[in-house]
Amino acid sequence: MSNFAARAQSNSKTGRYSFKIASAIGRIRVLTVNHQPLEQEEFLRLLLKSEREILRYVMAIVPRVADAQEIVQDTAVALWKHVDQYDPSRPFVPWACRFAANHAKEFLRKRGRWYGFLEEEVAALLLERREQLAPQLDQRMEPLRDCVRELPEHNRRLIEKYYFDQKTVEEISSEVNRSVDALYKSLQRVRGILMQCVDSKMVEAGA
């Protein structure tokens, strides 16, 4: 029960955050007249460009989409606050991912209960490995897109509803008149198909 309350709170917090950054932009804009950190446009550019990558990184230890998105938002706010620490001559993503990792670990700590399924040690292990695997994982993205396109219509629709429309399985279930259980099974099956499809495309490509 108390967990639930904490959650709702952090949700509404996120809502406020997006406001904060909006007003932060206004404030910082005035500041940049004198200071010379990253221009707001430049920062946005970097953020826009890296957002997906940060999300993927976070999901290695917080695999639930909505939670990971929340973390990315918090991270963005933190990045903006600390933008003066960023050295523009160095790559943005690793810098941003450091913040993201901290926020993600913080999230796991707070969440406690089973959701904090990763001890810090395991989380660190996973993130470290995720960084090593990044180039390989990146290579799988394009084949994955092809694979989604190649899916039979009904499977593709399920993926679209779940990932692109961000509907919950319950919502989809009431839309298509199928049981939640059956939909979960389908979802797992389609993920399996995609996984295989990507694997075989990687083999074809001589990876």
Next chain:
Amino acid sequence: MSSDDGGPDQLRVQDPERLRELSYAMMDGVASEEQARELAEWLKQDSAARDEYLTLVDLHATLASDLGHCLSDSNKQYEVQSDQPSPEPGSMPTETQGSKSKRVQMLGLAALAASLLIGATWFFQDDPGATNGSEFANTREDTSTDGSQNKSTIADQATFASVIQLSRAEWGSEQKLRVGERLSAGTIALEQGFVLIAFDDGVEVTLEGPAEYQLLEIGQTILHSGLLTATVPPGAEGFTVETPTAEVVDLGTSFGIDLREDGYSRVSVFDGEVEVAAPEAEEKMLLTEGDSVRIGEDQQIQEVEFDPIRFAKVWPIASGITGSSEAFRFVPPWPPRISLVSSDSDIFVAKECYSKDLAFDLSVNVSEPGTVTTLEDLSPNKIQQGRRIRSYILHYAPTTNLNPRRATKLKGSITFDRPILGLIVMHEELKASSRRFSRRAAGESQHRRQLDFTGEKARDRITLSDDMRTLDVELISPGRSSDLIRVIVESSGRLAARPRRSRNQRLDELSN
């Protein structure tokens, strides 16, 4: 807990099935406490399992972060049937809580911030005093018929493009283009302002002055200086822009080129794929959405940060919007999903699709000039199959922080470069049309997105001007819902038989 605890022996990665099951349960947020612990323990001890898990999660994460990417293609590939049999509107009462709003915000942070920036640079007001401003209404008629009324066309068979729109355009030479004018091979020297031209195969190019742009033939052009964006519809792939240092071939969809930085061609892809070649170095690179490169005189292709914002000024005109006021904000061609954007005070406008011929009869709710405040005011109609149209989405998605008791009105006016054929504002029709158009889907499947013409105290109000080009809206803010209007705009007049080579032929030539 010691790691050689023999417990999870049977859980080694030899049991990938089980690993998948556990990982999926975590991704979907439905794992039990035991499952979570089992997975954590497993990952702690088994490096092979960690790799497998990370690969699984990244597939999931890529899909989640890849908003819109796949949809852009599914549009043309699949003829979409209407949605599953009747998802009862009443069956989703839970959606009234915060769950939906969270989604709207998701990755919306950067989008929101970006749109704030764009809002700041948005100055593209309808200014009757501006060059040619008053000509729009008249000359547009010329271009929207078959061109035979147009003086230059009759004499000149070699024309292959038309001037669609001008804004504050000033010209470098005595040559002054006018809206509706047909263009043949030649050079456009724009000193300042903007010009939108359309090639007969549907490619649209918007220039921001100062710029010098040479048309060689249909599909072959040279940008000598300045900045342009191009939108290439299906069927016109292979459209090529040469620059002093590079050759840019569009393989479909949209990109921008900026030459304002000395000695460099900077190419950014908003959507689809573009091939960039440095001809002398025989270097080539395939760019996709979100990529930017820079090619210098040394013919090196260098990846640089994606920066759609430098093209912000040309977006409105590139989208065929001649003016807007008050609450309207224009959404750039990126990020692709308008549902990521939310604001309390703005209505976002996004172009949804390229000009295309309707493959079906399209039901609209409003098809006549006048004001709509009640359901009786609607003028339902069908736009006939075969009509050439474009569609736009107007989208009002307040954040959740608004106090619903403090209703105010949100007003705005938007003018298109061609007549509006119809508005889609009711749920059924929004939903039916959404799958057809909605690359930038804005959540029409939510019942609450329709306009409200039944409220007792306050209602939404929309007015179509007599010339059907201007739409005024007054939305109750915050309404009972976020609002969505789909605007279907005439887009005929640029259809010509396509004496074009295939994309492959063009690419072959390019590589020779």
